[in-house]
Amino acid sequence: MKTTTSLSSLGEFGLIDRIRVRFPQPAPPELGIGDDAALLSPSPGMQLVVSTDLLAEGVHFERSFGQLHLLGRKSLAVNLSDLAAMGARPRWFFLSLAIPAGFPLDQIEAFLDGLAEQAAEHGVLLAGGDTCGSKSGLVISVTIMGEQRPELLLRRSGTRPGDDIWVSGSLGDSALGLRLLLKDKGSIGDDATEYVVNRHLDPTPRCGLGQNLAEAGLASAMIDISDGLLADLGHLCHQSGCGAEILLAQVPRSTPFDAVTAGASPTPWQLVVAGGEDYELCFTAPPARRAAILETANSAGVPVTVIGKVTDSGQVVACLPDGSNFQPSASGYTHF
């Protein structure tokens, strides 16, 4: 017989206990959950790297998509991706949750299980957080902290005209998966659909690739693709005072993406370069480093592809296969 426990009967400290049991804690002399603040010791000589992301129900996710377990994984993945984009090693994270009254406890536990799974995969420790009620939707705030030697960190600035532009993995899967979910076609069940939906619900942060590129000194600048390639490459170019020219035909698409969009003419470039939530890395490097980069990516188990060149134009130009320029209908995801 299964009994359903409500959050209000469990109480705040009961919930904190349910959180605590799922996560290994920092070892003394460090201090995690249970005091006014966490006490943490970055490694000597390392710079602290910190990022934070807020996920709100109805904005970043719909509870109707179900699978709170995957939402737990994704809540940490989007933060891990920010550290990957700096080339940092993740160490600790903080979790704050605003939970609506009546939210089923088993869904919260599924969320925590997914979060704990992702944390264990990346060796990052939960060091603290906050929980409270919410008059409306579930809100998840994660702050992640990592570290790296300061001279190795990869910023958005640092690229130079003539550098290659690289991306990891394939682009557009997540945006296509979201479109299927919103049309309620996410449960059709063929392998290609399942693949792209999963790329939206359970993105893979490229932590190993980002760290390896930084530690080998191979990239000149790096960013993760969360708002769409054109928008995020635009940020990188802006910070570096450069422009970019990319060839859309070179931008890697997955086989499932092409299978699901087969027959669509023209190719849905909008999804590929402006869909967002890819959580792939976009980085630049002098052409002389191509072989070393391919070897590094291979050892991290992640395919990488050259998609264009950094220019001195100040503009990001995307060339269609026919030689004309692609104009996205929106250059990236807008949050308001």
Add this chain to the structure above:
Amino acid sequence: MKTTTSLSSLGEFGLIDRIRVRFPQPAPPELGIGDDAALLSPSPGMQLVVSTDLLAEGVHFERSFGQLHLLGRKSLAVNLSDLAAMGARPRWFFLSLAIPAGFPLDQIEAFLDGLAEQAAEHGVLLAGGDTCGSKSGLVISVTIMGEQRPELLLRRSGTRPGDDIWVSGSLGDSALGLRLLLKDKGSIGDDATEYVVNRHLDPTPRCGLGQNLAEAGLASAMIDISDGLLADLGHLCHQSGCGAEILLAQVPRSTPFDAVTAGASPTPWQLVVAGGEDYELCFTAPPARRAAILETANSAGVPVTVIGKVTDSGQVVACLPDGSNFQPSASGYTHF
């Protein structure tokens, strides 16, 4: 002529610009807003101290209370109070905001102004954050980072039977102020009402006192009072494996508190020791240090009072003036 700009016309990057101009940024080689993550350098030999708090509309605050400027101040104050309770010096903070569509931009700017004011008063720098829409109320997540020499930090554990129990300032003002606000009597306008309402809307984190006590090595354990004295002293005793006996007649009340509650019989002890959101410090120390503690508190400009003794009972007992034991109707604020 005043034009009202909406958040959606401003956009995410417009909002980030409005945030950025209000806050001085970490100086190179550190890095604040504008990359995938912030790059920060704790001082050599210092331990990193981190805390996070989530404030949700309808749970922690009502927009009908107005005064978004004070909400900005309070959002940082509650986090500063956590660092104060460890004896740490604040350095950086991260701000995440989920903002409902149609939220007036001038209210967001008032919020940011209050936040910037509090940040400047405590020398803490905004190093990053996240902004997004909200399908419902305003949600504010702040993560604060400070530092202190590890041997000086004051944890909840560390107290011993026989230690004095101290509190800073006066208790109960904030809970009384909230009660008046909820009864819509917060605008009555006499000085005493204004004082207690302001203690709720604009609490003062005891950063200087907390740091001075830690750096002088005077306290054995410390906690800030956010859930109410009895609840938070209970946490401290639990972590230290001790109990406590406090004399309610010794617990400091403000003159405005007594003026507003005049005629209430019996004294509203519930507000004083179980109301919460006092953001005063509760700490313990051997009796031999009394003179030194009074001198340290005096130099920080904060009154402190001995209210009882740490015991070996494992229980927190609050003695009424007639010698009987006080039983709170709830031992602290419940969040769900």
